[in-house]
Amino acid sequence: MSAFDDLLASNEAFAAEFAAGELPAPPAKHLAVLTCMDARILPLAVFGLEPGDAHIVRNAGGRVTDDALRSLLVSTHILDVRSIAVVHHTECSMARFSQEDLSVQIGSDGVDFRVIGDPEASLKDDVGQLRSSPWFPPDTDIRGYEYDVRTGRLRQIL
Template identity: 40%
Template structure:
């Protein structure tokens, strides 16, 4: 029976033919973790010259240091070889383009269901939110001085990273 995933499974079979990470222990070989947005214009490994196996990549709307993201960073720093953490937001991000209320109205309209109960985490002041997230990660008792933490803004039109914090 045909599936809407058939094309992706076909590409996966081709990928598996040259798969080179079997037996890999999951430690970040370059000692890097990156928190970034789920935006499809972002190639997290490519933008910093790394390849699969080098870094832990955590993605969410807006690239924020959420509670669950902090859990992943704690694991990365304490068990998986992470020594540097990059918090990367980007230009022209939907999460920073409208207010929480406006985004919720857009979702409600698109879904045809009231979404006002949802907490999206819209970003009102992007550079300030990067600074705040860097502080949040640096001050976590299970991360603290165990890793260097930097905040960055990625320009989706030039491919360049700017260090903000």
């Protein structure tokens, strides 16, 4: 059985009840969330958000990469986002491997996997990188959080 088998049938049910077709593109809460792609994290549920409320930018580890930065700059400059939450989490797979382990296992030289050595230092690094960027509007509020995959609790760290 393929992971794709149920997708269209599930979407039929979703589309039959769909009532959010008139939402505007700018997020209603002027919020963007940068977080990990980890399947245990459901950002809308974690933050009590509804469709149309926030931009959700995801990658392995929820790290600040060139592409995450690109998306957050579009959020703030084009789509009225004023607050950015960087959310890392406990038991992240990106904290289980070193850069070298991943390079060898994947066979990729030159890809920076942005692994997480010390979780708090990584979060500090990412939030610091965004706060010190000269490109965000000066009133952009950028904060760092840790999500606990065991309890569902979010803790503000920075």
